Amino acid sequence: MKRFLGFVRKEFIHIFRDVRTLVIIFGIPAIMIILFGYVVSTDLKDASLAFLDLSKDDVTSELIERTCSSDFFRKTADLSGYHDVDRVLRSGKAKVVIVFGENFGRNLESGKNASLSIIADGSEPNTAALVSAYANAIISGFSQLSVPAGQASIPVIVPEVRMFYNPSLKSQFMFVPGVITMVLTLICALMTSITLTREKEFGTMEVLLVSPLKPVQIILGKVTPYFFLSIVNVVTILVLSRLVFGLPVKGSLILLLAESMLYIFLSLSIGILISAVAKTMQQAIFISLVGMMLPTVLLSGFIFPIENMPKIYDWVSSVVLPPRYFIVIIKNIMIKGTGFAHVCKETLILILMTVIMMGLAVRKFSIRLQ
Amino acid sequence: MNRKTVIKVRELVKKFGSFVANDKLSFDVYEGEIFGFLGANGAGKTTAIRILTGLLEPTSGEVMVAGFDACRQPEEIKKNIGYMCQKFSLYEDLTIRENIMLYGGIYGLDRKTIKERTERLLDKLRFREYGDRLISALPLGLKQKLAFSVAVFHEPRIVFLDEPTGGVDPLTRRQFWEMIYETASAGITVFVTTHYMDEAEYCDRISIMSDGRIVALDTPSELKRKYDARSVEDVFVKIARPGMKHSQETVAINGLG
Numbered sequence: 001m002k003r004f005l006g007f008v009r010k011e012f013i014h015i016f017r018d019v020r021t022l023v024i025i026f027g028i029p030a031i032m033i034i035l036f037g038y039v040v041s042t043d044l045k046d047a048s049l050a051f052l053d054l055s056k057d058d059v060t061s062e063l064i065e066r067t068c069s070s071d072f073f074r075k076t077a078d079l080s081g082y083h084d085v086d087r088v089l090r091s092g093k094a095k096v097v098i099v100f101g102e103n104f105g106r107n108l109e110s111g112k113n114a115s116l117s118i119i120a121d122g123s124e125p126n127t128a129a130l131v132s133a134y135a136n137a138i139i140s141g142f143s144q145l146s147v148p149a150g151q152a153s154i155p156v157i158v159p160e161v162r163m164f165y166n167p168s169l170k171s172q173f174m175f176v177p178g179v180i181t182m183v184l185t186l187i188c189a190l191m192t193s194i195t196l197t198r199e200k201e202f203g204t205m206e207v208l209l210v211s212p213l214k215p216v217q218i219i220l221g222k223v224t225p226y227f228f229l230s231i232v233n234v235v236t237i238l239v240l241s242r243l244v245f246g247l248p249v250k251g252s253l254i255l256l257l258a259e260s261m262l263y264i265f266l267s268l269s270i271g272i273l274i275s276a277v278a279k280t281m282q283q284a285i286f287i288s289l290v291g292m293m294l295p296t297v298l299l300s301g302f303i304f305p306i307e308n309m310p311k312i313y314d315w316v317s318s319v320v321l322p323p324r325y326f327i328v329i330i331k332n333i334m335i336k337g338t339g340f341a342h343v344c345k346e347t348l349i350l351i352l353m354t355v356i357m358m359g360l361a362v363r364k365f366s367i368r369l370q
Numbered sequence: 371m372n373r374k375t376v377i378k379v380r381e382l383v384k385k386f387g388s389f390v391a392n393d394k395l396s397f398d399v400y401e402g403e404i405f406g407f408l409g410a411n412g413a414g415k416t417t418a419i420r421i422l423t424g425l426l427e428p429t430s431g432e433v434m435v436a437g438f439d440a441c442r443q444p445e446e447i448k449k450n451i452g453y454m455c456q457k458f459s460l461y462e463d464l465t466i467r468e469n470i471m472l473y474g475g476i477y478g479l480d481r482k483t484i485k486e487r488t489e490r491l492l493d494k495l496r497f498r499e500y501g502d503r504l505i506s507a508l509p510l511g512l513k514q515k516l517a518f519s520v521a522v523f524h525e526p527r528i529v530f531l532d533e534p535t536g537g538v539d540p541l542t543r544r545q546f547w548e549m550i551y552e553t554a555s556a557g558i559t560v561f562v563t564t565h566y567m568d569e570a571e572y573c574d575r576i577s578i579m580s581d582g583r584i585v586a587l588d589t590p591s592e593l594k595r596k597y598d599a600r601s602v603e604d605v606f607v608k609i610a611r612p613g614m615k616h617s618q619e620t621v622a623i624n625g626l627g
Contacts, residue, residue: 202457211448
């Protein structure tokens with residue numbers, strides 16, 4: 001045990017003395033949170049908006065005021081005719097133009113067809129869809145307030161499903177579970193495989209194997225620090241997302257941490273497995289990044305919903321991609337606040353995968369010693 | 371010779387598939403001697419060392435190291451040997467003291483013993499001012515000497531040196547061999563492989579391997595007399611050459627050392 005502890009201590013020294021490792025372990029979680037929270041945010045803020053008001057009555061001016069008083073839009077121009085619409089969109093002065101038809105207010109009040117169009121700059125499809133949806137939401141909100149039922153001539157927005165759990169439509173809420181998954185995959189699988197292959201490459205592994213340390217002790221000694229640092233990271237991300245974005249953990253924190261530990265075990269086993277296969281650090285990095293990180297980002301449902309993928313991807317990722325289950329688990333616990341019963345299936349799948357991966361890792365490692 | 375035997379090998383065979391890496395090796399190594407283990411690349415030296423250090427299991431034959439059976443008690447063997455390989459084996463991002471503390475700890479020495487021996491060692495090597503420097507800041511020669519000192523730090527019965535002086539300048543090699551002599555005179559058996567034939571002359575006895583077999587084993591002077599050669603290098607060329615071509619082919623095919 002004393003031998004083992006000395007060995008663990010040495011691994012901590014490696015980590016804390018190497019700036020690059022430190023940056024990856026502590027910098028990346030913070031960077032990712034900020035990156036996904038602010039920069040890659042799919043939320044709308046201060047989108048430039050222009051009005052073409054051919055009616056100029058009380059209703060339209062109230063609608064304009066209402067739209068501009070939200071944080072989502074900023075009025076950049078008042079247009080005088082249709083010929084201006086193309087100009088402001090082309091010049092990028094506005095991302096969306098709202099056009100009120102003639103006699104808008106009167107037609108609305110008398111129940112006739114009040115014409116309103118939302119023209120968005122389709123060269124950025126995502127933004128366009130988002131902008132028009134927001135504008136639509138604000139205006140239909142107004143129409144429900146001011147117009148008696150049955151008379152609404154303005155389209156009523158079909159609310160997105162995610163609004164239900166994310167009433168303020170904050171995309172950060174959706175990213176935090178993904179970021180936790182990515183960080184754990186990165187630290188556990190990538191860093192573990194690197195640190196183990198480094199010993200191989202530098203020849204120190206041979207000396208360790210000749211020493212009285214058992215192979216199991218060597219592996220455990222190498223991964224123990226990463227296990228603790230991963231837990232620290234999960235907590236850091238939770239605290240950050242709480243402080244910066246006000247995202248609370250709705251469900252049980254203990255359950256969340258327990259599930260995280262399970263996923264950490266799984267990722268560590270994958271890291272050990274990678275190191276047993278890879279001969280050099282470059283190989284280990286390549287396998288981890290292409291084999292684990294890319295699929296985690298692209299196929300696990302973190303950014304692109306699995307429901308929208310071709311069925312074959314769905315099947316493939318359900319077999320070989322542990323992160324997708326983990327993302328579901330944290331989303332459920334953090335955002336919906338569900339208990340263990342609702343993540344039971346995913347947890348069992350992760351446990352099964354962990355057992356298989358650990359078995360393979362141990363087997364591979366001992367074969368390599370022969 | 372009535373000295374104590376610390377390594378006893380009888381009819382050792384190691385096969386990888388159909389390739390025979392070690393073919394019926396039999397030899398003894400005595401306590402406190404410097405035993406040179408020579409052979410061309412691919413002759414089977416590394417395989418033999420791996421078996422002696424408990425990393426590989428022999429296919430058949432008897433192997434006793436420090437009084438323990440290599441098949442049944444590899445863990446006991448590991449406690450009683452030291453090992454230094456050609457690839458430099460200390461941690462570059464740890465200081466000298468930390469490296470010593472780590473290896474001392476791995477071999478089960480207590481903190482106090484480690485501290486005392488560390489100070490003694492730093493004094494002996496005149497390394498005192500380097501004690502808290504990172505290994506990466508040291509020149510290769512110093513690193514190599516240090517790696518050797520760490521390999522014998524826990525005072526093992528046998529120390530295995532696998533091409534310890536590769537890439538080191540002649541002066542450092544000279545100093546390195548002085549350290550080896552000192553270690554041997556303290557009763558630690560030194561089992562060393564090398565490609566430098568002048569180093570082979572420093573050994574008490576040498577064995578020369580070719581194609582998985584030991585083709586010669588004696589003192590350097592006796593071998594020179596027997597093969598009518600001026601130096602160990604001549605002996606080596608005379609007896610190792612016939613097999614060299616063949617052995618290199620097998621290396622190319624099997625990728626085994």
